[in-house]
Amino acid sequence: MKLHELPDELHDLVHYSLKGGSEDFPEMRQFLGVTVRGDANLIWNKYKKLAKHEDKTAWREWVAQRKDSTAARREADEKRELLETRRRQIEERLLEAGWEAADLKFKPWSDGIQQWHELVEMPKQPRPLTDRVWKNLYAKLKPLLETNREERIEREYIKRKIRRRDWLEGVLYKLKRTEPPPLLKVKPRQSNSETLSSVFRSVTKRDVFPFVHDALKLPLIQQMNEDDIGIEEFREGIKEHQSKVEDFITDWQDKTRVYLVNLIQEEDREYSEILQPPKNMDLDAFARLSDDQKLLLRADSLFYVDTACFRTLMVDQPYDYGTALQTAYPSLPEYQPYDLGTEPVYEPEAPDLTVIHRYATAQEVARDLLEDLGKPNASFVEVNQLHYSCQRCHDKSARDWTSMLEHYINHKQIQAKVDKHASLLAEEGIVYRNVHDRSFSNDRPMIKPARRSSALGARVPVKMCKLCERKPIDLNVTLSIPRLEKHLLEVHNVNDPKPEVHYSLTLASMFGPSPGSDYEIEEPDEDNEEVEADNAPEEVPVEYYWPESSELEDEGEEEWAESDLQ
Numbered sequence: 091m092k093l094h095e096l097p098d099e100l101h102d103l104v105h106y107s108l109k110g111g112s113e114d115f116p117e118m119r120q121f122l123g124v125t126v127r128g129d130a131n132l133i134w135n136k137y138k139k140l141a142k143h144e145d146k147t148a149w150r151e152w153v154a155q156r157k158d159s160t161a162a163r164r165e166a167d168e169k170r171e172l173l174e175t176r177r178r179q180i181e182e183r184l185l186e187a188g189w190e191a192a193d194l195k196f197k198p199w200s201d202g203i204q205q206w207h208e209l210v211e212m213p214k215q216p217r218p219l220t221d222r223v224w225k226n227l228y229a230k231l232k233p234l235l236e237t238n239r240e241e242r243i244e245r246e247y248i249k250r251k252i253r254r255r256d257w258l259e260g261v262l263y264k265l266k267r268t269e270p271p272p273l274l275k276v277k278p279r280q281s282n283s284e285t286l287s288s289v290f291r292s293v294t295k296r297d298v299f300p301f302v303h304d305a306l307k308l309p310l311i312q313q314m315n316e317d318d319i320g321i322e323e324f325r326e327g328i329k330e331h332q333s334k335v336e337d338f339i340t341d342w343q344d345k346t347r348v349y350l351v352n353l354i355q356e357e358d359r360e361y362s363e364i365l366q367p368p369k370n371m372d373l374d375a376f377a378r379l380s381d382d383q384k385l386l387l388r389a390d391s392l393f394y395v396d397t398a399c400f401r402t403l404m405v406d407q408p409y410d411y412g413t414a415l416q417t418a419y420p421s422l423p424e425y426q427p428y429d430l431g432t433e434p435v436y437e438p439e440a441p442d443l444t445v446i447h448r449y450a451t452a453q454e455v456a457r458d459l460l461e462d463l464g465k466p467n468a469s470f471v472e473v474n475q476l477h478y479s480c481q482r483c484h485d486k487s488a489r490d491w492t493s494m495l496e497h498y499i500n501h502k503q504i505q506a507k508v509d510k511h512a513s514l515l516a517e518e519g520i521v522y523r524n525v526h527d528r529s530f531s532n533d534r535p536m537i538k539p540a541r542r543s544s545a546l547g548a549r550v551p552v553k554m555c556k557l558c559e560r561k562p563i564d565l566n567v568t569l570s571i572p573r574l575e576k577h578l579l580e581v582h583n584v585n586d587p588k589p590e591v592h593y594s595l596t597l598a599s600m601f602g603p604s605p606g607s608d609y610e611i612e613e614p615d616e617d618n619e620e621v622e623a624d625n626a627p628e629e630v631p632v633e634y635y636w637p638e639s640s641e642l643e644d645e646g647e648e649e650w651a652e653s654d655l656q
Contacts, residue, residue, distance in 0.1 A: 096130055096134065100134055102157050102161075103157060103160060104125050104160065133156065140152055172216055172218075173211075173216055179219045180219065180227070183224060189235055192242055193235050194235070196238055200238055200241060202234035202238055206234055210231070250320065251318075253321055254324045255302060262300065262339075266296060266299045270297070272295060272628070273296060273297055273379055273383055274295040274367075275293060275294045275295075275471075276471055276475060277621075277623070277624040292474075295410075295469065295471040296412070298343050298415065301419050303419055303420075303440035304338075304440045310327065310331050310334060347382055348382070349443050350446070351382045351385055353447065353448040354391050357448075361467070363467045365388055365469060368471075368622060369621065370623050371623035371625065386410075386411045387469045388467065388469060388470065389469060390456035391410065392408040392410065392448075392452040392495070393409050393411065393414040393447060394414075394446075394447055395446055395447075396446075397417075397418070397441075405496050405499050405503065406499075407492065407496065408456075408492050408495045410474075418443065419441060420441065452499060455502065459495070459498065460473070461528075462528070462537060476490075477490055477539070477542045477617065478537040478538065479537065479538060479540035479613065480526075481534055481535045482531070482534065482536060483526065483577075484569050484576070485611075486611050498526050501526040504565070505524040505526075505527070508562055508563065511561075511562045514562065518560070520560060520582065521581075522557075522563055522582065523580065523583065525580055539618070540614035540615065541615045541617045542614065543614055543615075546609050548609070548610060548612075549610075550570045551570065552606065553568070553574050554568045554593060555577060555578065556590070556593055557578070557592060568608055574593055
């Protein structure tokens with residue numbers, strides 16, 4: 091409602107705004123002022139109610155309070171309006187001086203955000219923007235804007251660079267998936283679909299294939315990155331030089347495959363059969379595999395990666411050739427503009443393949459286990475579809491292929507330490523027998539295929555083996571009484587175990603069961619589901635890329651476009 095619709099005595103008691111007028115002409119405020127009708131009616135009713143009282147004290151106090159409140163709010167509005175007007179004037183002058191609108195947008199992590207806020211957004215004592223005030227202010231703003239522009243240009247450059255890299259990685263991914271087909275492919279198993287681990291269990295094995303780290307070193311890629319071209323131009327450049335990219339891929343595959351095969355052939359081993367194909371595999375497809383490819387596909391062709399992050403592990407992790415390459419290659423940094431100014435953005439280079447080594451111990455263990463399974467020449471992808479339980483010790487956990495290898499490697503290392511320090515155990519009369527040694531038992535298998543279960547098991551009374559605690563064995567073996575008695579007999583040759591000599595009560599844990607009890611994993615069910623080859627062709631993957639038009643959009647609003655890269 092218009093201010094003039096209210097009695098004059100209420101004009102200083104209600105909050106109003108001026109539309110098209112100014113406080114410089116107070117006589118015009120009743121004609122230009124606008125207030126909220128509901129608020130005005132409430133104040134008018136309260137005013138009339140208090141004015142009826144004989145004692146005018148409450149009325150005068152309320153009127154004074156309303157005037158102060160309205161004046162304070164009006165003053166705040168005027169200051170806010172002054173700040174907004176001043177900010178618009180500053181931006182207009184900066185644009186006239188040649189600055190771009192993007193230069194005036196400071197990110198929350200920018201170095202100059204605090205000073206910009208104090209000088210432009212919320213100065214403590216804002217003054218009208220006279221020429222003299224502007225001259226002094228611009229001298230302070232100029233270095234902030236220069237720094238902010240440099241940061242913005244750097245962010246945009248990094249964004250373009252990473253988008254080119256990501257698009258190139260997508261091209262390599264599609265080529266890897268379509269040309270040529272997988273070397274081996276097996277059908278997903280029903281038992282694997284019951285567990286989350288099946289999501290991470292590959293059913294295909296492909297030939298070695300270059301990573302984007304390697305492709306970035308191509309001269310044509312380096313030149314396009316130096317020219318800082320957009321995604322569309324970069325895309326066209328790749329398509330124009332597709333033959334060079336294909337030659338690079340072939341050359342990289344040949345060199346890398348030869349390097350890995352030479353590692354495996356260091357032991358100069360003869361194979362009666364290089365590789366046994368999975369059940370029902372297309373024989374023509376199998377015949378197309380080279381001997382080098384077959385050798386790398388074997389379940390006992392294993393490697394370890396010697397990098398800093400893995401040197402603290404007690405047991406080196408065994409890898410097939412594909413996982414070894416993935417592990418050796420460093421991860422690529424994502425676009426994180428808020429990291430600018432703290433650490434330099436880098437592109438990790440392709441590693442020296444000499445960090446990959448033949449894992450002789452793992453190969454020896456794998457061959458024993460494969461012989462035990464009756465699959466001495468099986469492929470890694472086939473045996474890795476199943477879980478296995480150890481049939482030699484107390485630990486009945488269902489493990490995947492590489493985890494079971496680690497289990498046996500660990501006990502092989504313990505045996506080596508026991509042999510090295512045999513006199514220490516002999517002095518205490520402690521016997522340690524490696525039940526995981528293939529020659530330990532002729533009537534018990536080493537492992538068996540097992541169905542993985544998420545069941546925790548029942549809580550049972552348990553005791554802890556005091557003999558396994560001793561160095562150099564250094565193991566925590568906590569079992570139910572029947573299992574512990576079997577362990578003491580088979581491993582330590584103790585047929586009459588005594589408390590506090592051969593076993594003791596377990597200690598309490600902060601979150602686990604109380605002392606003297608624990609959860610015992612039951613023997614898992616045997617998995618008899620066979621692994622079969624999958625001869626069906628693969629679906630062509632969909633490729634995505636960022637279009638040129640969205641390259642310089644705000645970092646939080648990424649737009650994707652679908653592209654046929656053929």
